[in-house]
Amino acid sequence: METREYYVYIMSNWSRTLYIGVTNNLMARVDQHKRKVSPGFTARYNVTDLVYYESTGDVTAAIEREKQLKGWLRKKKIALIESVNPEWRDLSLDWADRLPQILRQAQNDKTGQAGTTGDILG
Numbered sequence: 554m555e556t557r558e559y560y561v562y563i564m565s566n567w568s569r570t571l572y573i574g575v576t577n578n579l580m581a582r583v584d585q586h587k588r589k590v591s592p593g594f595t596a597r598y599n600v601t602d603l604v605y606y607e608s609t610g611d612v613t614a615a616i617e618r619e620k621q622l623k624g625w626l627r628k629k630k631i632a633l634i635e636s637v638n639p640e641w642r643d644l645s646l647d648w649a650d651r652l653p654q655i656l657r658q659a660q661n662d663k664t665g666q667a668g669t670t671g672d673i674l675g
Contacts, residue, residue: 559615561622562606563634564595565641571630572600575619579606583645602643605634 560579564572564586572595576582583603589596609615622630638644 556610557612558608558610559612560606560608561615561618563604563622563630564600565602565604565634566598566600569631569641570598570600571627572598573619573622573630575615577612579603579608580645580648587645602641603645604638604641604643606644 557577559575559577560582561573561575562579562583564574564583572586574582585591586595587601594600607618609618622633625633634641
C-alpha cells in the first residue's frame, strides 16, 4: 500500500495576509497559488509565499489541524509561523533546484490540480 503524505500549510504576502490550506501535494499546490490558477482569495490578495507547513500521514489529522489553525487568533498563527520561520521567508524558494521535476509532475497530472481538501476526501 502506498503511503501518502498530507500537508497543512500557511501562505502569506508582503502585508502578511494569511491563508491556511491542506493538500496531498504541497509543491504542486504552492505552484498553483503562485500562478494564480484559481480565481480566489490567494489570487485576489497575491498570497504567494509559503511561510509554514507541517505534514502527517493521516488525512483526518491534517483536516482537523487545518480547522484548528483556522480557529486560532491571528496572534497565535503569527507566533506559530515565527517559531520556525522568524524572517517569513518563502520556504518554497528552497525547492528551486527541483523545479524541473515539479513542472514534469504538473504536466503528468491528468487534471492539472493538486489534491486539496475536497480531493483528499473524494
